[in-house]
Amino acid sequence: MLETNNRSSFLQEIEDKREVEISSCFQCKKCSNGCPVNFAMDIMPHKIIHMIRLGLKDEVLKSSTMWACASCETCTTRCPNDIDIAKLMDALRQVATDSGFDTAQKDVPIFHSAFLSSIKKRGRIHELGMIGEYKLKTGDLMKDSRLGWEMFKRGKLKILPSGVRGRKEIRGIFDEAGRRKRS
Amino acid sequence: MRVSYYPGCSLEGSARDYDESLRAAFDVLGIELREVEDWNCCGASSAHITDDFLSAALPMRNLEIAEKENNDLLIPCMACFNRLKSAEKAAIGEIKTDVKTSYRGKIKIKHILDFLSEDSNLALIGRFVKKPLTGLKIVSYYGCLYARPPKITDVTDYEDPRNMDKLINILGAESRPWSFKTDCCGGNLALTRIDIVKRLSNNLFDMAVEAGADCIAVACPLCHANLDTRQKEISDEYGKGYYLPVFYITELIGLSMGHSDVEKWLQRHLVDPMGLLRSVGLM
Numbered sequence: 001m002l003e004t005n006n007r008s009s010f011l012q013e014i015e016d017k018r019e020v021e022i023s024s025c026f027q028c029k030k031c032s033n034g035c036p037v038n039f040a041m042d043i044m045p046h047k048i049i050h051m052i053r054l055g056l057k058d059e060v061l062k063s064s065t066m067w068a069c070a071s072c073e074t075c076t077t078r079c080p081n082d083i084d085i086a087k088l089m090d091a092l093r094q095v096a097t098d099s100g101f102d103t104a105q106k107d108v109p110i111f112h113s114a115f116l117s118s119i120k121k122r123g124r125i126h127e128l129g130m131i132g133e134y135k136l137k138t139g140d141l142m143k144d145s146r147l148g149w150e151m152f153k154r155g156k157l158k159i160l161p162s163g164v165r166g167r168k169e170i171r172g173i174f175d176e177a178g179r180r181k182r183s
Numbered sequence: 184m185r186v187s188y189y190p191g192c193s194l195e196g197s198a199r200d201y202d203e204s205l206r207a208a209f210d211v212l213g214i215e216l217r218e219v220e221d222w223n224c225c226g227a228s229s230a231h232i233t234d235d236f237l238s239a240a241l242p243m244r245n246l247e248i249a250e251k252e253n254n255d256l257l258i259p260c261m262a263c264f265n266r267l268k269s270a271e272k273a274a275i276g277e278i279k280t281d282v283k284t285s286y287r288g289k290i291k292i293k294h295i296l297d298f299l300s301e302d303s304n305l306a307l308i309g310r311f312v313k314k315p316l317t318g319l320k321i322v323s324y325y326g327c328l329y330a331r332p333p334k335i336t337d338v339t340d341y342e343d344p345r346n347m348d349k350l351i352n353i354l355g356a357e358s359r360p361w362s363f364k365t366d367c368c369g370g371n372l373a374l375t376r377i378d379i380v381k382r383l384s385n386n387l388f389d390m391a392v393e394a395g396a397d398c399i400a401v402a403c404p405l406c407h408a409n410l411d412t413r414q415k416e417i418s419d420e421y422g423k424g425y426y427l428p429v430f431y432i433t434e435l436i437g438l439s440m441g442h443s444d445v446e447k448w449l450q451r452h453l454v455d456p457m458g459l460l461r462s463v464g465l466m
Contacts, residue, residue, distance in 0.1 A: 019279060036366060036367045036383060037367070037379055037383070039382070040376070040378070040379050043398050044209070059289050067376075068376065068379060070327075070367050070369055070371065070372050070379065070383075071228050071232070071327075071370065071371060071372045072230070072327035072328075072331070072367035072370060072390075073327055073328065073331035073332045073369070074327070074331065075274045076331070076332045077333060077341065086332075086333075090231055090297045091233075092456075093233070094233065094234070094235075097233070105375075105376075107375045107376075107398045108375045108376070111229070111374060111375045112228075112229035112232050112233050113229075113233070115227070115229035116226075116230065116233060116234075117281070118224075118238070119224045119226065119230075119241065123223040123224065124195070124223060124224045125192035125193075125224050125227075126192075126196075126199055127192070127196040128196070131374065134374065135382055143377075144374070144377075146326050146415070147358050147413075150412070150453055151197065151412065151453075152452040154450065154452075154453070155451060156198075156199060156200075156451055157196060157197065157198060158195055158196040158197065158199075162195060164221050164222070164223045165221050165225070166221055166244075169244060170223055170241075170244075173237065173240045173241060173244070174237070176236065176240070177234050177237045177240070178234040180235075180281065181234065182238050
């Protein structure tokens with residue numbers, strides 16, 4: 001529903017809780033025009049900002065825009081009003097996944113969760129194990145299998161994982177992050 | 184000279200060629216690399232996309248350890264560099280964070296490109312060039328996160344960086360001008376949005392050819408992964424006959440030094456550079 005008060009509750013959530021200031025946007029479209037992935041977005045980044053101001057939360061969270069974003073930081077670098085648009089995309093992905101929203105792109109959050117779980121286990125990424133977990137969870141085992149074999153033959157996929165000795169410290173960091181998310 | 188070295192996870196696996204050539208080149212240059220004791224993953228894109236606390240706390244642990252070692256800290260990966268610089272800015276209060284840290288910002292965090300292109304190091308590298316890379320026409324590809332955003336990376340020429348071009352030229356090769364140095368290859372979408380990666384990388388190949396280059400130099404494991412491992416697929420899909428070997432800058436340095444391990448590194452590539460190197464008499 002369109003909200004007509006000065007700051008929509010969605011805008012407050014993004015600016016106050018997620019700490020990304022977007023109110024100074026004057027819709028110059030520099031972010032959208034310079035975005036290398038804009039062809040894969042259903043709503044242009046400058047429009048996303050305007051929709052947040054209007055409080056159109058569901059419409060924004062349903063969008064494919066933040067899942068196409070490659071975090072290349074071009075928009076953030078060029079914004080004349082110093083808006084951190086790449087961080088806004090992070091915030092939108094976080095709001096969508098934290099609230100269990102049925103997102104437009106399933107593979108991307110599955111990949112990041114497999115990546116983080118690999119760090120949580122050993123403190124370092126074990127590429128082969130991480131990719132295995134990602135593939136199991138997406139159910140797409142055959143995609144890239146030929147490429148995987150080509151890399152394996154060339155010694156580019158390490159079989160045994162390495163890890164840090166300070167695993168307790170790493171676990172502590174993840175526990176603290178979890179507590180903060182719940183509070 | 185001694186420096187701290189944070190390899191990052193990719194350099195233990197898919198970017199072994201980068202790690203091996205980097206260590207070999209530093210060995211010849213007489214610069215001691217000291218691997219950061221018990222370093223952990225920086226969290227890369229997955230942490231900042233998922234959780235702000237993790238994205239600062241994971242790299243911070245490495246900075247705290249490195250600061251005790253008290254050397255300049257060198258980082259070969261653009262994503263690691265960006266995350267560790269971001270943690271530095273959080274620690275010194277330039278960006279907001281909830282992470283408490285003992286890191287005081289006393290050491291310098293440098294991407295390998297910055298370190299190697301310092302005047303004294305350029306001169307040092309120049310002295311070890313035994314086999315100038317004459318005849319190689321190279322475009323330097325920096326990718327996104329080396330330079331952007333500049334308030335994190337402290338890179339001043341972020342729209343047109345030149346450090347890698349300086350290195351290419353000192354090795355005797357020709358760095359070709361092009362305006363796609365910092366355009367995105369698809370980065371962390373490597374395994375999830377392959378459609379996007381292919382389209383972006385195809386564009387880079389097209390532009391490299393148009394710039395008159397016969398190969399590409401990179402200084403990031405993810406750029407290499409997207410441009411080297413997917414090149415054949417992209418070439419087939421877009422009906423192009425691309426043959427653009429992708430070299431890590433440290434492999435080019437090793438090659439110019441006449442290092443005996445060069446073939447070991449290069450045989451790990453999917454786009455085999457041997458044909459190109461033979462054609463210009465470098466193999």
